[in-house]
């Protein structure tokens with residue numbers, strides 16, 4: 447049986463990393479075979495593209511950025527995601543195409559039409575079975591990522607307006623695809639967020655048994 451494809455989305459600082467690791471432990475304790483991967487990245491080539499996209503200092507146009515991210519995604523989908531799903535493993539992915547609708551479509555202003563076209567070409571419009579959107583006030587996300595003291599990438603260093611556009615685009619997309627994208631309040635404690643996520647994972651498990 448084909449595995450399930452689950453993605454985690456949200457602005458920076460919303461707690462994706464913690465939740466992915468909790469979700470992984472939970473699903474492993476249920477005896478499921480799974481892989482955890484991330485975007486941009488997840489293969490050797492795609493990780494090189496990630497480095498370009500996240501760390502190249504200045505001058506990258508929005509469409510160049512989008513094309514690079516979709517090039518990485520095409521490789522990652524073909525080399526890692528589809529083969530894992532086909533052998534029956536579940537795939538937990540830190541961001542996927544919804545991030546491009548939010549960051550490149552909304553944040554950079556390319557619009558949904560362009561992203562939808564790239565999606566067709568790069569992934570044949572592969573959609574996750576479940577997307578967990580961890581939503582958080584932009585200001586709170588900035589405070590939390592700042593507190594981690596890690597190096598800041600090209601997106602984290604963007605201004606408040608950019609980050610607000612990203613959040614708005616995520617919320618808009620969630621309302622358009624509310625069956626697939628579950629909105630989760632990232633301001634709750636990590637335990638409370640995890641419990642919400644477990645509810646969603648359990649319904650997906652029931653679906654795959656039934």
Ligand code: TYD
Nearest residue numbers: 485486515540541542545546549550601602
């Ligand atoms: P992120 O998961 O936040 O990595 P980290 O936890 O190491 O900071 O992803 C890196 C950045 O890439 C994030 O700021 C959003 C950006 N991004 C896009 O702009 N478009 C995309 O399609 C994806 C997948 C990520």
